[in-house]
Amino acid sequence: MAFSLAVPRSPAEAVRLLADAPPGGAEALAGGTDLLLDIDAGRVAPSRLISLGRLPWRTLRRSGGDLVIGATLPLRDLERDPRLPRDLPGLYRAVRAVGSVALRHRATMGGNIARSSPSSDLLPILLALEARVRLVGPSGPRELPLPELLKGPRETTRVPGELIAAIVVPARRPSAYLWQRVRPSNDISQVGVAVARRERPPYWRVALGGVWPVPARLSSVEAILDSPDPGDIAVELAAQEAARCAPFVTDKRATEAYRRRLVATLLRRALREVTVP
Amino acid sequence: MTGGEGTGNAALALTVNGRRRRIRAPDAERLLDTLRWRLGLKGTKEGCRSGGCGACTVLVDGRSTLSCLTLTHEVAGATVTTVEGIGRDPVGRRVQAAFARENAVQCGYCTPGFVVALTGLLRERGPKLPPERLLEDLGGNLCRCTGYAAIRRATEAVCREVG
Numbered sequence: 001m002a003f004s005l006a007v008p009r010s011p012a013e014a015v016r017l018l019a020d021a022p023p024g025g026a027e028a029l030a031g032g033t034d035l036l037l038d039i040d041a042g043r044v045a046p047s048r049l050i051s052l053g054r055l056p057w058r059t060l061r062r063s064g065g066d067l068v069i070g071a072t073l074p075l076r077d078l079e080r081d082p083r084l085p086r087d088l089p090g091l092y093r094a095v096r097a098v099g100s101v102a103l104r105h106r107a108t109m110g111g112n113i114a115r116s117s118p119s120s121d122l123l124p125i126l127l128a129l130e131a132r133v134r135l136v137g138p139s140g141p142r143e144l145p146l147p148e149l150l151k152g153p154r155e156t157t158r159v160p161g162e163l164i165a166a167i168v169v170p171a172r173r174p175s176a177y178l179w180q181r182v183r184p185s186n187d188i189s190q191v192g193v194a195v196a197r198r199e200r201p202p203y204w205r206v207a208l209g210g211v212w213p214v215p216a217r218l219s220s221v222e223a224i225l226d227s228p229d230p231g232d233i234a235v236e237l238a239a240q241e242a243a244r245c246a247p248f249v250t251d252k253r254a255t256e257a258y259r260r261r262l263v264a265t266l267l268r269r270a271l272r273e274v275t276v277p
Numbered sequence: 278m279t280g281g282e283g284t285g286n287a288a289l290a291l292t293v294n295g296r297r298r299r300i301r302a303p304d305a306e307r308l309l310d311t312l313r314w315r316l317g318l319k320g321t322k323e324g325c326r327s328g329g330c331g332a333c334t335v336l337v338d339g340r341s342t343l344s345c346l347t348l349t350h351e352v353a354g355a356t357v358t359t360v361e362g363i364g365r366d367p368v369g370r371r372v373q374a375a376f377a378r379e380n381a382v383q384c385g386y387c388t389p390g391f392v393v394a395l396t397g398l399l400r401e402r403g404p405k406l407p408p409e410r411l412l413e414d415l416g417g418n419l420c421r422c423t424g425y426a427a428i429r430r431a432t433e434a435v436c437r438e439v440g
């Protein structure tokens with residue numbers, strides 16, 4: 001329970017503090033909404049937290065055709081960006097799905113990705129938007145497609161001391177994110193379905209959360225959707241394919257059979273939301 | 278604490294309900310415990326202590342915040358408003374009055390969280406918001422007596438008044 005807190009002023013200092021610590025000895029602290037609970041539950045026991053609160057990453061920038069989301073920007077600030085609901089409706093819906101307003105005043109996208117939860121509401125839409133992740137670490141910066149960062153629940157391919165600095169998505173893309181849960185607020189999604197439509201082929205990107213240890217794209221479903229405006233038959237085939245692919249988990253939140261039904265229903269609705277103006 | 282190295286029990290300053298407070302607190306201390314046990318402000322309630330119920334909601338620089346999941350040192354220098362100070366804010370005053378008038382209180386344990394969260398929402402989003410959206414955005418606050426109907430009436434009433 002007892003830990004000390006360091007508050008570095010620069011990314012380089014934060015990286016050094018993390019890289020120099022013994023394994024498991026130090027953890028980065030962003031909003032703390034996952035980490036402090038993990039500490040309370042004894043899942044991790046760092047002797048030192050390295051606060052990211054003073055790093056210059058609470059930013060939101062549009063550059064070229066990209067939206068660059070600073071890793072430590074509170075999710076609420078992203079949600080309140082006036083252009084987000086229109087330009088990236090799927091991302092807007094996904095951000096609003098996370099916890100509650102008070103939670104989103106502190107919770108960040110960097111923390112959500114680093115925590116890499118099977119039922120994250122942000123990972124499916126970020127996968128569908130083909131997000132790239134900018135990292136800084138002991139051997140300098142690099143940029144990765146999101147799938148290359150995700151390894152398993154609470155596991156990423158970051159090297160010790162490496163931090164997520166920013167997330168890059170297209171500034172605009174027709175998209176949707178639909179979820180199902182027992183309670184609308186502050187509950188974990190049983191299933192999350194994200195779709196995004198590109199301007200050129202391949203047109204569709206489809207990703208699922210809550211069904212596997214790591215949220216992932218559904219390439220077999222994307223292949224069925226080969227037109228920007230799929231008809232009823234293509235939508236139905238896509239929904240059936242999505243419900244049929246690789247085994248889904250059964251846990252206390254939902255059975256595999258229920259998850260399959262949810263995935264098919266939510267995918268149908270999500271595709272219609274994006275295609276029907 | 279400041280700088281790169283943690284001393285474990287550093288001094289910090291907070292402005293709480295308009296009063297500047299200088300305190301010492303362990304690095305791991307939560308804002309909830311600082312408010313209740315160090316500053317004696319017991320209006321802020323501990324519910325689930327895991328971010329799920331909203332009973333511990335306070336405003337930090339005007340933004341509703343779960344004090345159970347916030348390290349005190351992470352908000353060093355900030356302005357904190359708890360339910361004890363919410364009536365100094367004209368919007369907060371109206372929220373309190375509406376809750377009292379509509380009897381939006383049963384056991385009262387969740388009330389400080391609701392009052393603070395609603396005040397934060399009204400201040401942040403302005404009165405232009407439809408009441409349905411306000412109610413949706415209050416979803417992080419639970420009432421275990423399920424006195425939601427009265428809370429909803431109070432929320433709709435304030436929304437009309439402030440609008």
Ligand SMILES: Cc1cc2nc3c(=O)[nH]c(=O)nc-3n(C[C@H](O)[C@H](O)[C@H](O)COP(=O)(O)OP(=O)(O)OC[C@H]3O[C@@H](n4cnc5c(N)ncnc54)[C@H](O)[C@@H]3O)c2cc1C
Pocket residue numbers: 027028029030031032033034035036037052071072097098099100103106107108109110111112113114115119120121122162163164165186187188189327328329
């Ligand atoms: C009541 C409650 C409800 C929730 N509801 C949802 C929900 O509906 N949907 C959902 O997806 N999530 C939910 N969450 C989980 C959590 O709030 C989110 O995952 C949040 O985005 C985590 O961000 P954070 O800044 O708080 O991370 P932190 O807790 O600060 O960090 C989480 C992990 O990431 C690491 N980390 C943080 N930032 C970085 C970085 N920039 N680079 C490298 N590593 C980093 C930390 O070391 C830690 O291991 C909920 C949590 C609670 C308590």
